[in-house]
Amino acid sequence: MDFLLSDEQKMIFEYGRNLAADFGRDYWVECAEHARFPEAMYKKVAADGFVGVMVPEAYGGAGLGMTEMALFNESLAEQGMPLLSLVVGATMGLSLIASFGSEEQKRRYLPPACAGETRFCFAITEPDAGTNSMRISTVAKSQPDGGFRLNGSKVYITDARESDYMVVVTRTTPFAEVKRKTDGFTLFIVDTKAAGIEMQPIPVSVKIPETQYQVFFDNVELTADQVLGEVDRGFDILFHTLNPERILVGAICAGLGRYVMGRAVEYANERVVFKGPIGAYQALQHPLARAKTEIELAGLMTYKAAWLFDRGESCGPGANMAKLAGSEACIRAVDASLQCFGGNGFTKEYGIFDLFPVARLMRTIPFNNEMIHNYIAEHVMGLPRSY
Numbered sequence: 001m002d003f004l005l006s007d008e009q010k011m012i013f014e015y016g017r018n019l020a021a022d023f024g025r026d027y028w029v030e031c032a033e034h035a036r037f038p039e040a041m042y043k044k045v046a047a048d049g050f051v052g053v054m055v056p057e058a059y060g061g062a063g064l065g066m067t068e069m070a071l072f073n074e075s076l077a078e079q080g081m082p083l084l085s086l087v088v089g090a091t092m093g094l095s096l097i098a099s100f101g102s103e104e105q106k107r108r109y110l111p112p113a114c115a116g117e118t119r120f121c122f123a124i125t126e127p128d129a130g131t132n133s134m135r136i137s138t139v140a141k142s143q144p145d146g147g148f149r150l151n152g153s154k155v156y157i158t159d160a161r162e163s164d165y166m167v168v169v170t171r172t173t174p175f176a177e178v179k180r181k182t183d184g185f186t187l188f189i190v191d192t193k194a195a196g197i198e199m200q201p202i203p204v205s206v207k208i209p210e211t212q213y214q215v216f217f218d219n220v221e222l223t224a225d226q227v228l229g230e231v232d233r234g235f236d237i238l239f240h241t242l243n244p245e246r247i248l249v250g251a252i253c254a255g256l257g258r259y260v261m262g263r264a265v266e267y268a269n270e271r272v273v274f275k276g277p278i279g280a281y282q283a284l285q286h287p288l289a290r291a292k293t294e295i296e297l298a299g300l301m302t303y304k305a306a307w308l309f310d311r312g313e314s315c316g317p318g319a320n321m322a323k324l325a326g327s328e329a330c331i332r333a334v335d336a337s338l339q340c341f342g343g344n345g346f347t348k349e350y351g352i353f354d355l356f357p358v359a360r361l362m363r364t365i366p367f368n369n370e371m372i373h374n375y376i377a378e379h380v381m382g383l384p385r386s387y
């Protein structure tokens with residue numbers, strides 16, 4: 001067992017820190033305030049080779065793994081600048097194509113995306129099916145010419161309008177006609193500007209740079225070479241991207257938790273209202289110490305899950321536990337930090353309360369913590385399914 005980061009991994013963590021320092025946290029806050037895509041920062045990340053962290057060098061990437069992607073996301077969040085765009089596009093879109101795309105797809109889509117010239121988003125959630133992805137009804141019906149017609153809608157799709165391509169999870173065989181409920185799914189790489197696609201932004205009350213959209217597909221024509229993986233076998237590759245998403249949420253939560261606690265410690269060491277600094281009070285120290293412990297534990301599980309993923313081992317239990325532990329620890333870390341700031345914590349100037357909705361969001365997305373508990377109870381512990 002080895003808990004030490006390699007020099008390259010340390011460098012990646014350092015890169016995230018330096019990037020955040022170069023742009024300054026005000027840049028992220030400004031983007032988040034106006035739900036504006038952090039174009040300049042994303043371009044810089046791409047130019048420095050970090051959008052394609054998980055893409056092989058032959059296709060313009062860095063040829064590294066999940067661990068490095070997690071470290072990068074963690075380090076940005078540790079500076080109070082989490083980026084969901086790196087989750088949905090750089091990780092969920094690109095690494096899936098790198099692993100399961102045809103040679104032609106890899107050559108066509110990966111180099112420009114790694115260079116930051118094109119961007120990807122990922123669409124699975126639907127208004128009616130919600131958490132029950134088995135019941136999605138967005139359908140890609142096969143056509144006599146070998147192509148498909150896409151109909152249906154997706155909801156809360158991060159960066160949909162800001163992206164050039166969307167990896168869309170569809171059914172090519174309806175639920176009613178499949179033997180196993182996991183049969184009949186197909187993933188497509190869809191041009192977001194294709195005829196028949198419409199988008200509506202969904203205003204959300206969480207200040208993050210990314211915008212969410214409802215996306216409508218009305219007879220969108222797809223060709224066979226837009227299929228990612230195999231027709232009707234999409235479910236087999238889905239978890240190759242849903243587990244990384246959960247690992248990255250764990251990493252982002254660990255980073256964000258450290259950011260708010262760092263701010264709280266700095267403030268609590270300086271602020272004096274009675275005799276000494278408020279940081280001397282155990283009533284403030286203990287919630288912070290507890291949150292710190294929970295954050296570090298979540299961070300460890302994140303690394304473990306990423307490490308397993310990189311070795312092609314089963315990482316589902318670790319990915320789910322990292323997401324659960326990270327999101328819950330992050331909520332408590334923000335709450336404990338907020339308390340240290342007193343009234344100041346609620347001001348724009350100090351900016352701590354603004355991170356509370358961000359942390360709280362992670363309990364619900366990308367897979368709500370109730371379902372994560374269900375997964376652990378059923379698949380890790382062998383308890384009966386509750387739903």
Ligand SMILES: Cc1cc2nc3c(=O)[nH]c(=O)nc-3n(C[C@H](O)[C@H](O)[C@H](O)COP(=O)(O)OP(=O)(O)OC[C@H]3O[C@@H](n4cnc5c(N)ncnc54)[C@H](O)[C@@H]3O)c2cc1C
Nearest residue numbers: 088122123124125130131156157158365366367368370387
């Ligand atoms: C800011 C944001 C960004 C997002 N980005 C994307 C994206 O890029 N792509 C994408 O595809 N989706 C995205 N989503 C969608 C997100 O993944 C879903 O909102 C989330 O998975 C919850 O699904 P739902 O909203 O349909 O809730 P529902 O399925 O309606 O569930 C509501 C609640 O019911 C409870 N629940 C449901 N089922 C069970 C059960 N079996 N046992 C116990 N409790 C249960 C949970 O508490 C859950 O929170 C995003 C959402 C948000 C808010």
